[in-house]
Amino acid sequence: MSIRPPFVPRGVAYRDDEEKLRLETRNGVIQAEFIFHKAASWRQGEPLDAELLLELQRLAVNQIYRCAGHFRDGKVTLEGSQHEPPEFEKVPGLVEQMLTHLNERWHVDPATELSAYAMWRLNWIHPFFGGNGRTARAFSYLVLCLRLGFAPPIEKTIPELIVEERNPYYDALSAADEAWRQDKLDVSKMESLISSLLAQQLAALHFRATGKPMHL
Numbered sequence: 001m002s003i004r005p006p007f008v009p010r011g012v013a014y015r016d017d018e019e020k021l022r023l024e025t026r027n028g029v030i031q032a033e034f035i036f037h038k039a040a041s042w043r044q045g046e047p048l049d050a051e052l053l054l055e056l057q058r059l060a061v062n063q064i065y066r067c068a069g070h071f072r073d074g075k076v077t078l079e080g081s082q083h084e085p086p087e088f089e090k091v092p093g094l095v096e097q098m099l100t101h102l103n104e105r106w107h108v109d110p111a112t113e114l115s116a117y118a119m120w121r122l123n124w125i126h127p128f129f130g131g132n133g134r135t136a137r138a139f140s141y142l143v144l145c146l147r148l149g150f151a152p153p154i155e156k157t158i159p160e161l162i163v164e165e166r167n168p169y170y171d172a173l174s175a176a177d178e179a180w181r182q183d184k185l186d187v188s189k190m191e192s193l194i195s196s197l198l199a200q201q202l203a204a205l206h207f208r209a210t211g212k213p214m215h216l
Helices: 017-041 050-061 088-104 111-125 132-148 158-164 167-181 188-210
Strands: none
Touching: 017 050, 017 132, 050 088, 050 132, 088 111, 111 132, 111 167, 111 188, 132 158, 132 188, 158 188, 167 188
16 A cells, blocks of 8 residues: 655745845755765765755755655646656655666766766656755765765866756756657766866866866
């Protein structure tokens, strides 16, 4: 017998757009600090789990949406996208499948491929009522940092660089979605994007260290 998940509160918790922007900025800083702390304290062999995802989402939407820290328990639609997220009853199982894939491929696939898969798959599952994009970008970056064994010490993270120019990110998600509709797992376009943005990060670090531009 299936057990219906607990009721997930919906709606917004902020008063106006100005407060929302302030909360998003604050939450982004806190979420980034969590990623850096996790990357520094993570133990080799420690598996990725659903609690980590829930915490990333809670930090992203705390005091913005009432669903903070909960998987959705209802239908969602995506405006401007051909993708229809799966039924909410399937969300926990799909999240576990995603995490199993990442944990099993951890020492097989390169960091950029694992990060690209996490980015696309979490967006595809769309497991929350709010904060899916921010959580997917944060989770993908955390996967990259954990697999590398450190967080690159630079001013702008990959999630921040994506937000500055979203079109390549949306194109990469669409390409992976199309491949999946054809029963193929292909996140190569997302991996290429993440690789390029990682190169930008490392070039920025090189410039900070040397004062000289790095030719990519």
